[in-house]
Amino acid sequence: MPLKQLNILLADDDVDDCIFFKKALEELLLATDVTVVNDGEKLMQQLTSKDSELPHVLFLDLNMPRKNGFECLAEIKQNEKLAALPVIIFSTSFEQGVVNQLYLSGAQYFIRKPSEFEQFKNIIHQTLFLIASQLASNKTGKIRQPEKEDFVLVLVK
Amino acid sequence: MEKKKMPQKVHSQTIIEASIDPLVTINSDDVTEQKWVKDLRIANIELAFQNNEKEKRAAELAIANKELAFQNNEKEKRATELGVANKELAFQNHEKEKRAAELVIANKELAFQNDEKEKRAAELGIAIKELAFQNGEKEKRAAELVIANNELAFQNDEKEKRAEELIIANKELLAFTYISSHDLQEPLRKIQTFITIILENENENLSENGKYNFERMQLAAGRMQQLIDDLLAFSRVATTELNFEKTNLNQIIEEVKAELKDTIHEKQATIEIGELGTPNLIAFQFRQLMYNLISNALKFSNPEIPSYIIITKRMVKGHEVNNEKLSKGKSYFHIKVKDNGIGFEPHFSERIFGVFQKLHGKEVYSGTGIGLAIVKKIAENHNGIIAATGELKKGATFDIYIPSN
Numbered sequence: 055m056p057l058k059q060l061n062i063l064l065a066d067d068d069v070d071d072c073i074f075f076k077k078a079l080e081e082l083l084l085a086t087d088v089t090v091v092n093d094g095e096k097l098m099q100q101l102t103s104k105d106s107e108l109p110h111v112l113f114l115d116l117n118m119p120r121k122n123g124f125e126c127l128a129e130i131k132q133n134e135k136l137a138a139l140p141v142i143i144f145s146t147s148f149e150q151g152v153v154n155q156l157y158l159s160g161a162q163y164f165i166r167k168p169s170e171f172e173q174f175k176n177i178i179h180q181t182l183f184l185i186a187s188q189l190a191s192n193k194t195g196k197i198r199q200p201e202k203e204d205f206v207l208v209l210v211k
Numbered sequence: 212m213e214k215k216k217m218p219q220k221v222h223s224q225t226i227i228e229a230s231i232d233p234l235v236t237i238n239s240d241d242v243t244e245q246k247w248v249k250d251l252r253i254a255n256i257e258l259a260f261q262n263n264e265k266e267k268r269a270a271e272l273a274i275a276n277k278e279l280a281f282q283n284n285e286k287e288k289r290a291t292e293l294g295v296a297n298k299e300l301a302f303q304n305h306e307k308e309k310r311a312a313e314l315v316i317a318n319k320e321l322a323f324q325n326d327e328k329e330k331r332a333a334e335l336g337i338a339i340k341e342l343a344f345q346n347g348e349k350e351k352r353a354a355e356l357v358i359a360n361n362e363l364a365f366q367n368d369e370k371e372k373r374a375e376e377l378i379i380a381n382k383e384l385l386a387f388t389y390i391s392s393h394d395l396q397e398p399l400r401k402i403q404t405f406i407t408i409i410l411e412n413e414n415e416n417l418s419e420n421g422k423y424n425f426e427r428m429q430l431a432a433g434r435m436q437q438l439i440d441d442l443l444a445f446s447r448v449a450t451t452e453l454n455f456e457k458t459n460l461n462q463i464i465e466e467v468k469a470e471l472k473d474t475i476h477e478k479q480a481t482i483e484i485g486e487l488g489t490p491n492l493i494a495f496q497f498r499q500l501m502y503n504l505i506s507n508a509l510k511f512s513n514p515e516i517p518s519y520i521i522i523t524k525r526m527v528k529g530h531e532v533n534n535e536k537l538s539k540g541k542s543y544f545h546i547k548v549k550d551n552g553i554g555f556e557p558h559f560s561e562r563i564f565g566v567f568q569k570l571h572g573k574e575v576y577s578g579t580g581i582g583l584a585i586v587k588k589i590a591e592n593h594n595g596i597i598a599a600t601g602e603l604k605k606g607a608t609f610d611i612y613i614p615s616n
Contacts, residue, residue, distance in 0.1 A: 070401045077408075117394075146397045149447075150495075169403035169436065171411065 059085045060186055063109035065097040065126065066090070066144065067118045071167070075113070078175040084182060094121025098129060101136055108136070111185050113144045114161075116152075124159070131160040138196045140185055148206075157205045162197065164206045177209050388446045396439055403432045434573065441581035445566065448496060448588045458494045460487035460501075460546075464522065467502045474509045480518035487524045490544045490613065493592060500589040501548075503582045504609055508550035510576060513604065519551045526615060534612070536596045542615040543595070549608040555601040563599060 062079075066072055072090050079086050089109065091097045097114075098121065100106060112130075116123035123143065130136045140162040148166045156164060163181060168174050184207075188197045199205075406429045410422065417425070464484055468475065475482065482505065505520060512518035527545045529537035537543060555563065555570055562568050564587040569580040583599075586609075590597040595613035 068397070070404075074404055146400055149443075151451075167400060169400040169407075169432075171404050171407040174404060 059087055060111070060182060061107070061109040062086055062088045062111055062113065062182075063097075063100065064088055064090045064113045065092075065094070065118065065123070066113070066115040067092045068115070071115070071144075074171065074174055075178070078171075078178045081175055082179050082182075084179075086182070093119045094123070094126045097121070097126055101130065101139075102133075108139060110140075110189060111162075111182070112139055112141045114141050116143065116145050124155075127156065127159050127161055140197050142181060142185075153206060157199075157202055160199060161205075162199060166206075168209070173209055177207065180210060181207060384446070388443060396436065399432055399436055399439070403429060403436070406432070434577075434579075437577075438579045438581075441579045441585075444499070445581050445585050445588065448499070448585050448592065451496075453493050453496075453592055455491045456494055457489045458492040458497060459489050460492070460497070460524070463494070463498045464501055464505075467498065467505055470502065471506055471509065474506065478509050478512050478518040480509055480512065480520060483519070483521045485521075485523040487522070487546070488544075490615070492613070493589070496589045496592060500586050500611070503586045504548045507582060508548065508552055508607070510578070511554075511607070512550065512552040513606075516551065521547075521549050523547050523549075527612070532612065534596065534598060537612055543612040544615045546611040546613075547608060548611075549606065551606040554603050554606045555599075556603050557601060560599045560601060564597070 064072065064075055066075070076088060076090075079088060089100070091100055097112075097118075101108070101112075114123045114126060118126075123145075127141055127143075130139060130141060137160075141160070143156055143161050143164045144167060145164070146167050153164050163184075165177055165181060168177060185197070406425055410417075410425055410429075414422070461484060464482075464487070468482060474480075501522075508520045509518060523546070525545050525547075527543050528539070529541045529543060530539040532543070532545075559570060563570065564583050565580075566584040567580040568584075569576075569578065587597055590611055590613070593613045595611060597612075598610045599607060600610070601607040
């Protein structure tokens with residue numbers, strides 16, 4: 055199905071990171087629409103409310119107040135209506151054990167937030183391109199979880 | 212003979228004179244003849260008398276001889292009897308002497324035994340005293356033991372308490388690790404991101420000095436990020452569970468080589484790897500150990516010559532290695548990583564394994580000084596040791612010994 059616009063939901067309580075994310079999308083000149091929620095409870099409310107459409111992709115921070123990223127991921131994957139939603143974990147830290155657990159929980163990709171803005175922008179671009187191309191080539195609108203070794207997204211130079 | 216006859220003749224003449232018959236007349240002529248006859252008769256009488264006497268004496272002598280013979284016989288009998296009796300006596304004396312001697316010995320023996328008995332009695336007295344003393348000591352020790360046991364029980368309790376506290380502290384440490392991995396890095400990362408945004412967007416508005424200062428800030432923030440990453444890696448090595456598994460060490464090193472291929476190319480490095488086998492290891496930790504050692508060897512390579520690293524394995528007994536930390540009888544899996552890099556002064560061979568210990572300024576060789584501390588920790592997690600030997604400008608050698616079971 056051809057996409058006119060990619061609807062993105064960003065769940066992150068950090069104001070600066072939200073600014074970086076929006077700025078990156080602006081500079082990338084992509085046809086996107088971003089909705090931001092600042093905690094895990096609001097995220098789940100947003101996803102389960104009847105009047106809002108489901109986003110194409112969710113960028114999920116792990117450290118959030120009230121309900122953290124792990125809990126949200128588990129709830130999403132256990133919910134039939136939400137299970138197909140590609141969830142991209144967007145985190146400051148990298149811990150192999152945590153990464154393994156997230157893969158098993160059904161997350162789509164893991165991104166460690168880069169410290170240089172240029173890289174930040176590029177990894178978001180790369181990710182959105184991956185998601186969009188898979189959505190476009192798949193009639194059911196579902197995306198398969200990648201192999202384990204492709205789970206952690208690294209910047210292609 | 213003449214002398215003996217003379218007293219006999221005198222005696223005979225006396226007897227004849229006394230016996231002259233006064234009736235006999237003797238004429239002159241006749242006197243001579245008469246005298247001679249007379250003498251003859253006297254002589255005959257004398258002779259007869261003497262014969263008679265002789266016979267008498269002979270008879271007496273015979274009797275006396277018989278008596279003597281009898282007496283001799285008796286004497287011989289007595290003598291014989293005496294001889295027998297003497298022998299008997301001598302025998303009895305001998306026996307008596309023997310008995311006496313035996314008695315003396317027996318007496319001596321008895322005296323000795325008495326002596327010994329007295330000695331034993333005295334010793335027994337001492338032994339009894341000693342026993343009484345020992346019993347007393349035993350009771351004392353028993354009492355002390357009871358106290359020591361109580362103390363031990365108390366210490367055990369305390370140890371259990373400490374162990375519980377340690378578990379809690381470990382959990383807190385893990386929480387702290389997570390906090391530092393996330394919460395400490397987040398503001399740091401944002402500082403870096405903002406700097407890059409400013410350098411990008413405000414480039415024209417910044418003076419050269421302003422740009423330089425921002426670049427220095429960026430470097431400092433980058434170093435801090437590296438520090439946090441390395442500290443995290445160190446605490447992870449110190450706190451994670453240790454799962455030993457059969458590990459193909461050659462494969463692990465091939466992976467590390469692939470990861471470091473850019474640096475290997477840049478340093479024109481040759482890495483020679485022997486047959487390393489499949490020892491029991493904590494695989495992901497040993498991978499990090501090999502990564503740290505190989506990247507270290509590449510980093511501290513001699514810029515004037517191509518880097519050459521050789522990795523070999525052998526099995527050794529503890530006593531074959533001059534290192535007191537190894538048990539003499541145990542078998543060890545010995546891995547040697549040797550390079551031809553810049554090396555180090557021998558007296559730094561312990562210090563380089565300390566956390567944050569560096570031998571070079573950060574402007575010359577980047578790094579936080581944690582890499583080898585992690586390597587040491589990983590060797591210890593394998594119940595093994597690592598030793599470094601080096602010589603300035605002649606390369607460094609790292610020897611890792613892991614117990615083979």
